[in-house]
Amino acid sequence: MPELPEVETIRRILEPQMVNQKITDIQVFNSQVIAYPEEELFCKELKGQVISNMTRRGKFLTVYFINGDRLVLHLRMTGQLLVMPADAEVEKHTHLILTLSGGNQIRYIDVRRFGRFWYIKSEETDTYTGQDKLGLEPFDEKLTAEYLKSKLSGRKKSIKEMLHDQSIVAGIGNIYSDEILYVAGIYPERKCLELDDREWIRLAEKIPEIMTWGIETNDMTPEEYLAGKGKEYQNMPNLKAYGQAGKSCVKCGTLMEKITVGGRSSTYCPACQSCD
DNA sequence: CTAGCTTCCTGATAGC
DNA sequence: TGCTATCAGGAAGCTA
Known part of the structure; x- marks a missing residue:
């Protein structure tokens, strides 16, 4: 189960593979993993977005787009976030695929389907993910x-x-x-x-x-x-x-x-x- | 406010 | 061998 160190590892590995890539296509195999908004709007908003960077807060990952919108995700117990070639075999429990302009795909695989995605617009306050209720980062100097x-x-x-x-x-x-x-x-x-x-x-x-x-x-x-x-x-x-x-x-x-x-x-x- | 319980989900494992 | 029961576990939602 990914905890902060694993989520940070994922961020460090995936961010360079995502930066400046445009999302050209979205495939949803299981809409359960989309927490907000509903599937149709989620896909509509994501399409065409260009990734600027990726951040981590607690066990949450956030993919920021150049227009300020962001995609927040939590892997929970068994979520796997991978970047792989579009022609790689789609394995069991793949719930979401984002195709990137460079030819690779971001794939979300999750056996237990506890993981969730939220798409939040730049002007929107995030009251959906629970990130607003998080305590200090372990590295915060206020953690005494x-x-x-x-x-x-x-x-x-x-x-x-x-x-x-x-x-x-x-x-x-x-x-x-x-x-x-x-x-x-x-x-x-x-x-x-x-x-x-x-x-x-x-x-x-x-x-x-x-x-x-x-x-x-x-x-x-x-x-x-x-x-x-x-x-x-x-x-x-x-x-x-x-x-x-x-x-x-x-x-x-x-x-x-x-x-x-x-x-x-x-x-x-x-x-x-x-x-x- | 805190505490306690339930829900989600499926693969692995134990028991028969 | 093959079936069923149990369990793990992050976090939210519910009740008391």
């Missing part, structure tokens, strides 16, 4: 221990669950919350109420650190990205907590354990991640 404390210290929920709240810090999902809590030495089920100042400081430090590390270890060529169909990320083999249940902790050798926190699988080191 004080900020986290002010937002979370009164909450009964576990820190693992609150790291997933996009309105506090944008971009963290189930993989990177495990990684952050692992390096911060905090047990995933710890209630926010119980965290002390030193732990808030460690979190404020480790959130941007882990996100930067995620982006750097994902670094790959467009060819590698396409070969992995835009879903096999480079840093998966580097993860130290997520998916490591039953393996030895790389810091202390203790066997990593898996529990469920707020309905999400969580892996942690019983020795490194203290319960008090």
Whole structure:
């Protein structure tokens, strides 16, 4: 599931392949993925648009056009955004194809169809995507221990669950919350109420650190990205907590354990991640 | 305001 | 072998 580092990787790889390209044709195979406006208008607006750049906010991507309009998308669980030649085989679960003037196509493939697209005109305020409710980017200098404390210290929920709240810090999902809590030495089920100042400081430090590390270890060529169909990320083999249940902790050798926190699988080191 | 539950969707896996 | 049941999981929408 793409989280901030993966979405940023996708942006870095795809942006150069899209810039200055005109959208000459739109094919919709499953209109479910179009959240706004309705399909007919969505296609009408997109046709002929020229791409200027691509940005990321949290796990959202935005393709900006030279007239100021933009296409916002969220890949959710299984969304794949690929640029490939128009004559490549159209695989199963392809829901949307945008043909570019240069001969390539932007294709959206999504097994579970949770991902969504929004087309927003330059003069329109985005109240559709939920981006207006996002919290700080992990790299924002305003992300301090004080900020986290002010937002979370009164909450009964576990820190693992609150790291997933996009309105506090944008971009963290189930993989990177495990990684952050692992390096911060905090047990995933710890209630926010119980965290002390030193732990808030460690979190404020480790959130941007882990996100930067995620982006750097994902670094790959467009060819590698396409070969992995835009879903096999480079840093998966580097993860130290997520998916490591039953393996030895790389810091202390203790066997990593898996529990469920707020309905999400969580892996942690019983020795490194203290319960008090 | 917070918390808790449900919905979306299909491939993988477990159980019989 | 082949069937059915269960589950994962990001985020919104709903109720209490």
